């Protein structure tokens with residue numbers, strides 16, 4: 389058959405053409421696995437994106453042939469450094485610090501710093517990769533990065549935390565800047581640590597610049613930044629439920645974690661008429677069937693932020709159950725909010741949520757749901773707002789902090805909350821644009837493709853880099 393004779397046949401069957409050209413997801417992942425040995429969380433994050441993006445670009449040679457996704461899965465650079473400091477006994481301690489600058493196609497690198505003993509290069513690469521898509525979804529000009537150290541702040545004195553932060557910043561200062569890379573907080577890095585890091589940056593650079601977000605409001609921080617991730621996770625759920633003709637009021641909610649994201653998630657849920665019955669930390673979870681009221685939550689915030697206490701103390705203070713070493717997903721609920729850490733909700737947990745007729749999940753933590761659990765939830769018809777959409781309110785408000793710093797101006801709480809709600813509604817719309825289908829909405833696919841397209845178009849415009 390001549391070439392001319394073949395052409396109409398291919399045109400007549402565009403679906404077949406798409407299948408012909410679909411890159412093999414497994415081949416793609418094998419290549420990524422070979423380049424990144426011993427980094428399971430990074431592979432998991434790339435897999436989640438690739439399974440949606442590769443079929444989407446199968447008939448779009450502009451993305452496929454320019455190997456845009458392959459480039460996104462290779463960080464621009466990874467900085468790794470020694471952090472040496474002295475503890476209160478005068479003993480020299482050594483930790484490893486990192487900054488992963490994943491992609492700056494649409495703006496300066498932006499993403500938090502995590503201080504936790506589990507931190508390693510693979511975990512930070514997964515977080516920086518995710519951050520690239522998340523920041524794109526916010527609609528603000530921010531690239532993706534992430535950093536941290538394998539330092540355990542638990543049990544350390546205030547002076548030790550300060551010395552560690554100063555030692556960490558003494559190296560990081562060479563790699564960040566308001567138009568280059570703007571870190572923020574994450575697990576183990578809250579307002580106190582950001583203050584120490586900012587002070588050291590200022591001392592070394594002789595510049596008062598908006599180089600970190602999550603700062604105290606007396607030195608350039610934005611109102612609402614502490615609340616933003618938890619509130620945004622709830623606003624995402626609100627949008628999801630409203631799209632299905634429902635609301636948060638009257639719903640029983642299960643929340644994991646008891647740090648920044650979890651506590652402000654509980655605060656907003658309670659304000660909107662939800663009843664939150666659990667909180668957790670790495671020691672276990674409390675189940676308060678009466679609901680965690682505003683007063684009880686205030687007590688938890690004092691416990692965690694001032695006294696650095698354990699959630700177990702809640703059970704004796706308010707007379708409820710504490711389940712040592714367990715996670716809260718078997719407690720019956722309408723809505724679930726994993727807000728602690730990655731892979732904290734597995735297949736067995738997901739089956740329990742399905743059995744108890746849970747309606748929807750909004751991920752406050754990054755990648756909290758294992759791939760197996762995601763499958764169980766999807767099969768059960770439970771809507772899942774993925775982390776890169778649901779917890780983007782935090783970085784979005786960091787973006788608003790950068791804008792305020794540039795203008796040397798401060799917006800009111802109401803102005804920022806209104807902008808945050810608009811941004812979360814916009815993210816929900818983008819999920820619908822690429823994720824809505826006959827049977828409902830695949831929020832994961834919607835978020836992955838919408839996040840990809842904006843970054844990919846910027847990369848194409850800027851040439852092969």
Ligand code: NDP
Pocket residue numbers: 573574575576577617645646647648649650668669670671727728729730732752753754779780782783
């Ligand atoms: P915090 O350090 O304030 O709180 C973390 C909470 O999770 C603590 O209750 C902690 O318990 C618990 N936790 C941590 N590791 C584990 C574990 N392995 N098993 C059980 N519980 C654990 O962190 P954040 O609230 O800031 O962050 C929580 C999640 O949200 C993370 O995935 C983070 O990446 C994500 N996130 C945070 C943003 C922010 O603005 N802060 C923005 C976007 C995402 P314990 O004290 O016992 O360790």
